[in-house]
Amino acid sequence: MNRTLKEATVRRYHHGRHDELRSHLALFLDAYNYARRLKTPKGLTLYEFIWRSWATEPHWFTADLHHQMPGPNI
Numbered sequence: 427m428n429r430t431l432k433e434a435t436v437r438r439y440h441h442g443r444h445d446e447l448r449s450h451l452a453l454f455l456d457a458y459n460y461a462r463r464l465k466t467p468k469g470l471t472l473y474e475f476i477w478r479s480w481a482t483e484p485h486w487f488t489a490d491l492h493h494q495m496p497g498p499n500i
Contacts, residue, residue: 432456
């Protein structure tokens with residue numbers, strides 16, 4: 427994915443400022459996630475794949491909000 431992002435942004439276009447790069451990156455990610463159909467998840471977009479996965483296997487998407495990350499051992 428890093429190579430895909432790099433080729434679609436900094437290798438193809440010159441961005442004069444960081445905010446131009448951020449804007450272009452946001453547009454690219456929207457198109458990639460919501461429009462591009464991929465081979466691996468059965469020809470679905472990433473959004474469609476995640477939505478269908480959630481509908482059939484909602485337990486994959488639950489989070490333990492009370493879980494705490496272990497702190498440093500001091």
